[in-house]
Amino acid sequence: SAVISQKPSRDICQRGTSLTIQCQVDSQVTMMFWYRQQPGQSLTLIATANQGSEATYESGFVIDKFPISRPNLTFSTLTVSNMSPEDSSIYLCSVRTHYNEQFFGPGTRLTVL
Amino acid sequence: AQTVTQSQPEMSVQEAETVTLSCTYDTSESDYYLFWYKQPPSRQMILVIRQEAYKQQNATENRFSVNFQKAAKSFSLKISDSQLGDAAMYFCAYRRGSGSARQLTFGSGTQLTVLP
Numbered sequence: 001s002a003v004i005s006q007k008p009s010r011d012i013c014q015r016g017t018s019l020t021i022q023c024q025v026d027s028q029v030t031m032m033f034w035y036r037q038q039p040g041q042s043l044t045l046i047a048t049a050n051q052g053s054e055a056t057y058e059s060g061f062v063i064d065k066f067p068i069s070r071p072n073l074t075f076s077t078l079t080v081s082n083m084s085p086e087d088s089s090i091y092l093c094s095v096r097t098h099y100n101e102q103f104f105g106p107g108t109r110l111t112v113l
Numbered sequence: 114a115q116t117v118t119q120s121q122p123e124m125s126v127q128e129a130e131t132v133t134l135s136c137t138y139d140t141s142e143s144d145y146y147l148f149w150y151k152q153p154p155s156r157q158m159i160l161v162i163r164q165e166a167y168k169q170q171n172a173t174e175n176r177f178s179v180n181f182q183k184a185a186k187s188f189s190l191k192i193s194d195s196q197l198g199d200a201a202m203y204f205c206a207y208r209r210g211s212g213s214a215r216q217l218t219f220g221s222g223t224q225l226t227v228l229p
């Protein structure tokens with residue numbers, strides 16, 4: 001398995017500001033992902049974080065709004081930019097191991113006022 | 114596109130009893146994986162069990178087992194001897210086995226309540 005930590009665990013932010021969420025995994029993994037879970041909903045993939053290159057975004061998500069970095073095999077960041085109340089969600093980091101199992105971090109609960 | 118359907122938004126079970134959560138999926142692929150994840154109130158997504166499509170034998174993990182019906186595209190989760198700690202939202206998920214689009218596709222979830 002993989003142990004994943006996320007910072008911060010929760011935050012309350014003002015409209016128009018940005019928040020960067022960090023994801024750290026305890027071992028090298030093949031792939032890292034960022035998901036969003038809106039209140040009472042299932043998980044939606046935002047993007048795949050690629051090491052050393054631009055992230056691959058899913059339909060409906062753009063780099064200007066959700067810039068992502070992955071400088072090495074164990075660390076990634078997601079920034080939620082120019083936030084609005086509609087961005088209030090849980091943001092989850094996820095990794096896939098060499099054994100093709102996928103694990104999730106504890107999530108970051110974001111509230112935008 | 115692949116879709117995953119969980120038709121039971123909520124289920125309840127008496128402690129120590131058995132409950133089955135339903136999941137169906139739609140795909141034209143032959144190589145894929147299926148998963149059940151559990152999300153308790155702590156919101157941590159926990160991998161419960163996984164099934165490779167090429168395996169005919171149903172996966173089991175202690176009190177958790179699946180009934181994988183490939184022809185019917187059905188993947189149900191059975192929880193035996195239910196415990197209070199099993200109370201959570203359960204998500205069924207699908208992933209292609211090969212190709213670039215190998216992301217997880219989730220169902221809408223089933224909220225399981227365990228009654229003491």
